[in-house]
Amino acid sequence: MPRSRVVGVLVSAVLVGSVLPASVARAAEVPRVPEAVGRGGAVASIDPDASQIGVDVLRRGGNAVDAAVAVAAALGVTDPFSAGIGGGGFFVYYDARTHRVSTLDGRETAPASADEALFLENGKAIPFADAVTSGLSVGVPGTPRTWQRALSTWGTWSFDQVLRPAEDLARRGFVVDPTFRRQVDNNAARFADFTSTRDLYLPAPAVGSTFRNPDLADTYRELRRGGVSALYRGTLGRELVDTVRTPPVVPGTARVVRPGDLTTADLAAYDVVRREPTRTRWQGYDVYGVPAPSSGGTTVGEALNILEAGVPDGDEASGPFLHRYLEASRLAYADRNRWVGDPAFVDVPTKELVSQRFADSRACLISPTRALPGAVAPGDPRAPRPCADSGVAAQTPYEGRDTTHLTVADKWGNVVAYTLTLEQEGGSGIVVPGRGYLLNNELTDFSFTPATPGVPDPNLPAAGKRPRSSISPTIVLRDGSPVLALGSPGGASIITSVLQVLLNRLDRGLSLVDSVGAPRASQRNGATTQAEESFLATPEAKWLEGLGHRFTSTAEIGAVTAVEPAGGGRWRAVAEPTRRSGGAARVVRP
Numbered sequence: 275m276p277r278s279r280v281v282g283v284l285v286s287a288v289l290v291g292s293v294l295p296a297s298v299a300r301a302a303e304v305p306r307v308p309e310a311v312g313r314g315g316a317v318a319s320i321d322p323d324a325s326q327i328g329v330d331v332l333r334r335g336g337n338a339v340d341a342a343v344a345v346a347a348a349l350g351v352t353d354p355f356s357a358g359i360g361g362g363g364f365f366v367y368y369d370a371r372t373h374r375v376s377t378l379d380g381r382e383t384a385p386a387s388a389d390e391a392l393f394l395e396n397g398k399a400i401p402f403a404d405a406v407t408s409g410l411s412v413g414v415p416g417t418p419r420t421w422q423r424a425l426s427t428w429g430t431w432s433f434d435q436v437l438r439p440a441e442d443l444a445r446r447g448f449v450v451d452p453t454f455r456r457q458v459d460n461n462a463a464r465f466a467d468f469t470s471t472r473d474l475y476l477p478a479p480a481v482g483s484t485f486r487n488p489d490l491a492d493t494y495r496e497l498r499r500g501g502v503s504a505l506y507r508g509t510l511g512r513e514l515v516d517t518v519r520t521p522p523v524v525p526g527t528a529r530v531v532r533p534g535d536l537t538t539a540d541l542a543a544y545d546v547v548r549r550e551p552t553r554t555r556w557q558g559y560d561v562y563g564v565p566a567p568s569s570g571g572t573t574v575g576e577a578l579n580i581l582e583a584g585v586p587d588g589d590e591a592s593g594p595f596l597h598r599y600l601e602a603s604r605l606a607y608a609d610r611n612r613w614v615g616d617p618a619f620v621d622v623p624t625k626e627l628v629s630q631r632f633a634d635s636r637a638c639l640i641s642p643t644r645a646l647p648g649a650v651a652p653g654d655p656r657a658p659r660p661c662a663d664s665g666v667a668a669q670t671p672y673e674g675r676d677t678t679h680l681t682v683a684d685k686w687g688n689v690v691a692y693t694l695t696l697e698q699e700g701g702s703g704i705v706v707p708g709r710g711y712l713l714n715n716e717l718t719d720f721s722f723t724p725a726t727p728g729v730p731d732p733n734l735p736a737a738g739k740r741p742r743s744s745i746s747p748t749i750v751l752r753d754g755s756p757v758l759a760l761g762s763p764g765g766a767s768i769i770t771s772v773l774q775v776l777l778n779r780l781d782r783g784l785s786l787v788d789s790v791g792a793p794r795a796s797q798r799n800g801a802t803t804q805a806e807e808s809f810l811a812t813p814e815a816k817w818l819e820g821l822g823h824r825f826t827s828t829a830e831i832g833a834v835t836a837v838e839p840a841g842g843g844r845w846r847a848v849a850e851p852t853r854r855s856g857g858a859a860r861v862v863r864p
């Protein structure tokens with residue numbers, strides 16, 4: 275018997291019939307707001323319940339780290355197809371006392387038995403879609419350990435305290451929004467093929483109904499009581515491993531579901547890694563991001579540096595500005611694809627990638643009158659030569675599009691930018707039976723075979739290796755104080771969403787909410803640039819086509835959240851105005 279779930283439909287104030295047992299309380303719909311300004315700290319996430327939990331933690335004296343973990347745990351409830359304890363992510367923290375920025379790498383790892391042939395059968399890559407919905411793609415989750423490490427390093431609340439609001443939310447339920455519903459619909463066919471996932475999410479809950487996940491509430495309670503070792507060394511971990519090794523496939527389904535080879539030893543060996551952030555000097559700002567195995571920090575940084583190389587001031591017309599933005603991004607992706615992988619396995623030239631000297635050598639490839647022809651070859655950051663490249667272009671492989679990002683600031687001035695993911699929307703599609711959470715498919719972020727034949731690929735699978743990410747939680751300082759913190763979901767397009775919002779705000783001078791809401795385009799070293807309809811409708815898009823840019827249209831790119839200081843101890847929180855049904859910005863005292 276499924277223990278979930280939908281307990282009733284909320285039809286504004288008027289209830290149609292009596293679909294509910296009288297004893298079951300309905301969840302109240304919490305409003306979505308794209309912008310909030312005020313004192314006491316700020317939270318921006320894609321989900322109103324999660325943001326509300328964050329400000330409640332701040333109000334009750336928690337700091338930004340306490341609130342960030344509480345929000346993340348809540349997103350595991352309300353945004354479960356993007357985030358949760360079955361996945362991983364990257365956490366960035368600015369400490370107001372020391373003025374230092376630190377990062378935690380909570381990326382998933384491949385099992386000890388993995389090698390370059392992880393996704394090969396008879397020497398050939400298995401179909402990508404098969405890999406996605408499999409045990410094979412499940413990496414060791416890093417998210418629970420990230421929460422615990424962030425709290426023990428910088429937090430003031432206990433694990434027990436911060437998980438409680440999310441546990442209550444999972445038990446009490448929340449109102450299903452159109453995005454939640456759409457995500458279930460998108461995945462219905464594969465969710466139907468696993469007993470556990472089917473029982474939790476199907477039939478798809480109606481928009482406006484209340485969705486409860488008591489299994490997840492119980493799992494959170496176990497984590498609260500037993501700490502993360504319940505997962506990395508205990509019962510929760512054994513159940514996770516069993517699920518990966520023997521996915522709960524519905525008998526008779528036609529789907530071929532490959533098991534994975536994850537073991538309890540893999541879980542026990544897992545750790546998050548505290549890494550030096552990437553730092554890019556740009557227009558007087560210090561832009562801090564996450565280093566390899568994410569490509570976020572280096573790629574955002576390189577593109578900013580390319581844009582800065584010998585360029586006009588901020589009043590450049592928007593057509594030429596967008597042209598240079600697309601070209602800078604194209605070039606930075608060429609270098610990302612060639613050089614970035616897990617630094618425990620490949621020698622990543624992190625400092626060189628964000629050096630101005632290297633950016634200058636790349637910027638000279640940009641023509642003001644003509645778009646570069648499709649994919650370009652990488653340069654060599656260790657030996658930059660103006661306008662030189664290696665001659666062979668490395669393509670940007672596909673990455674999922676569904677992740678979630680949260681940004682928090684507290685009244686002391688500490689700031690968190692945290693992006694967490696299951697990789698694909700719905701991860702592997704496999705819920706751990708009786709536990710209420712989905713497992714990631716992060717290992718599909720590895721290249722199955724070298725992305726470009728003949729070009730060394732830093733992102734091939736290996737034992738214990740972390741797949742390359744595009745996650746880009748970013749904190750910008752000026753003279754040691756925060757001016758902006760942001761991040762986005764969107765797979766490989768995360769980098770361009772962050773870049774575009776940074777540019778809109780700090781170079782073009784748009785307001786933060788307009789910077790986030792503005793139409794987006796994403797060039798990732800391809801023959802075409804992905805663009806939203808709203809971008810394609812602009813006169814600039816036509817002008818760019820005149821330079822040779824080719825566009826493909828896509829409904830939405832990214833879902834950014836951000837915070838910035840608003841003067842006099844106030845913060846401004848901003849979340850997407852419309853993408854993904856719109857996000858939720860909150861401050862403690864508006």
Ligand code: GLU
Pocket residue numbers: 673674675676677678695696697698699716719742743744745762763764765766768
């Ligand atoms: N797995 C992707 C990455 O780490 C993120 C997926 C997404 O944003 O949907 O880059």
